[in-house]
Structure formats: structure tokens, C-alpha cells
Amino acid sequence: MKTSNNTILITGGSAGIGFETAKAFLEKGNEVIITGRDAKRLEQAATQLPGVHTLVSDVSSEAAVDELVQTIRTKFPRLNVLINNAGYAALHSLTVGQETWKEAEKEMDTNYISVVRLTEKLLPVLHQQPAAAVVNVSSIVAYAPGLKTPTYSASKAALNSYSKILRLSLQDTNIKVFELMPPLVNTDFSAGIGGANGIAPEVVAADLVNCMEQDVYNIHTGNTAAIYELLKVSPTAALNALNGITA
Numbered sequence: 641m642k643t644s645n646n647t648i649l650i651t652g653g654s655a656g657i658g659f660e661t662a663k664a665f666l667e668k669g670n671e672v673i674i675t676g677r678d679a680k681r682l683e684q685a686a687t688q689l690p691g692v693h694t695l696v697s698d699v700s701s702e703a704a705v706d707e708l709v710q711t712i713r714t715k716f717p718r719l720n721v722l723i724n725n726a727g728y729a730a731l732h733s734l735t736v737g738q739e740t741w742k743e744a745e746k747e748m749d750t751n752y753i754s755v756v757r758l759t760e761k762l763l764p765v766l767h768q769q770p771a772a773a774v775v776n777v778s779s780i781v782a783y784a785p786g787l788k789t790p791t792y793s794a795s796k797a798a799l800n801s802y803s804k805i806l807r808l809s810l811q812d813t814n815i816k817v818f819e820l821m822p823p824l825v826n827t828d829f830s831a832g833i834g835g836a837n838g839i840a841p842e843v844v845a846a847d848l849v850n851c852m853e854q855d856v857y858n859i860h861t862g863n864t865a866a867i868y869e870l871l872k873v874s875p876t877a878a879l880n881a882l883n884g885i886t887a
């Protein structure tokens with residue numbers, strides 16, 4: 641997949657991994673559109689991303705997504721790359737009554753259902769291009785769920801499953817499907833789970849660009865690669881390693 645001269649939509653591009661991905665693709669000569677819920681945050685991001693286009697849009701709102709898709713059709717008809725990056729996570733424990741299903745519902749909605757919806761609604765636009773791609777940002781926890789983010793992990797496992805079958809469904813088309821699976825990354829998102837110890841979002845963005853260039857569809861950034869190798873040998877060992885449990 642070429643990584644220049646594309647028109648790229650990144651959901652959740654005003655901060656963290658999405659922001660750094662927008663920066664990396666702008667530097668390579670792509671047209672980049674970023675979304676987010678907070679207009680001010682988007683404006684601020686735009687001051688640091690010369691040439692970027694911003695659209696206020698919440699991936700979890702069907703009405704907002706319909707408006708977004710309409711704007712893409714009219715203003716950016718050459719859109720050929722969709723990066724489903726926006727995500728939501730709750731920190732909670734399954735051992736005490738915290739009505740975790742309420743957060744689980746939000747996580748499934750943002751991290752899974754919203755991706756299925758936006759992707760389906762943009763497929764007709766992507767099909768019109770000579771070469772296109774969908775990138776789903778899942779997580780290392782899709783392979784080995786985390787004790788502090790149990791229901792979030794399950795939503796990313798759903799996204800992992802969907803990404804695999806989307807790739808197979810589209811294999812005879814012009815659309816390639818990538819899945820970016822970061823480990824702990826130092827962003828606002830991960831502040832509550834020791835994100836400061838994570839890798840930099842710039843590293844994740846650089847890895848994504850390199851892997852897209854080489855058509856590496858499962859992108860195992862940082863120590864996701866090691867967890868994946870361990871998973872193949874022993875799922876229990878991978879689960880323990882992810883959670884810092886020594887057997």
C-alpha cells in the first residue's frame with residue numbers, strides 16, 4: 641500500500657495515537673481529515689498539523705456518522721483510507737459490584753459497533769478508489785485481556801475478530817484491511833493504567849506507516865509481538881504475562 645498521495649480519515653485524531661498518525665501521514669504528503677467530539681481540542685490540534693482538515697463528529701452517534709459520511713462524499717470524494725482509531729475504556733474490576741455492564745455497553749458501542757457502522761457506510765466510497773485501506777486500531781488486550789480493563793479488552797477482542805473477517809470478506813476487492821495492535825502507549829487515554837511507562841504514540845504511528853508500506857496486515861507494535869508469540873505457545877502464560885502474574 642502506498643503511503644503518500646492518499647486521502648485519509650482518522651477518527652479521534654486530536655490527541656494521542658490518532659494525532660501522531662495524522663502528523664506522520666501529513667509529512668508524507670497525504671490529505672488528512674481528523675475527527676473528535678471536542679471542537680476546541682480539534683482546533684488546537686490543527687494549529688500543530690498544518691494542512692489538516694477537522695470535522696467535529698462522535699463515532700458513537702449514528703446521526704453524526706451519517707453527517708460525516710455525507711461531508712466525505714461531497715468534500716473528499718477521493719477518500720481511500722479509513723483509520724478507525726477513536727476508542728473508549730473504563731477502568732474497573734469484575735470482583736465488586738460496579739454495574740460494569742454500563743461501561744461495557746459504552747465500550748462495545750465506541751470500540752466495536754461504531755467501527756462496524758462507519759466502515760460499512762464508507763465502503764461505497766472506498767470501493768470507488770483504485771486502492772484503498774481500512775485500519776482498525778485494536779490493542780494488545782485483544783490477545784490477552786487486562787485485569788484493570790476487562791470489558792474494554794473484550795470489546796477489542798470483538799474488533800480483532802471483526803477485522804479478520806472484514807479482511808477475508810474484502811480479499812478480492814481493492815480494499816486492504818490492517819489491524820494496529822498497540823501495547824501500552826503513553827497518552828491521556830492510558831494515564832490511569834500507568835501509561836507513562838508505555839511507548840510513545842510517535843513510535844506507534846511510525847510503525848503503522850512502515851507496516852502499511854510493506855502490506856503487513858497484523859501490526860504488532862512494541863511488546864504486542866512478544867505477547868503474540870507467547871500466546872501461540874501458551875494462552876495462560878500470555879494472560880499472566882500481560883497482567884504481571886508470576887505463576
Ligand SMILES: NC(=O)c1ccc[n+]([C@@H]2O[C@H](COP(=O)([O-])OP(=O)(O)OC[C@H]3O[C@@H](n4cnc5c(N)ncnc54)[C@H](OP(=O)(O)O)[C@@H]3O)[C@@H](O)[C@H]2O)c1
Nearest residue numbers: 652654655656657676677678698699726727825827829830
Ligand atoms: N493508549 C494506549 O495505551 C492504547 C493501547 C492500545 C490501544 N489503544 C487504542 O488506541 C486508540 C487511540 O487511543 P489514544 O491512547 O490515542 O487515546 P487519546 O490520547 O485519549 O485520544 C483519543 C482521541 O479520540 C477522540 N475520541 C474519543 N472518543 C471519541 C468518539 N466517541 N468519537 C470521536 N472521537 C473520539 C478524542 O477526542 P475527543 O475526546 O475530543 O472526542 C481524541 O482525539 C483507541 O482506540 C485505544 O483503544 C490505546
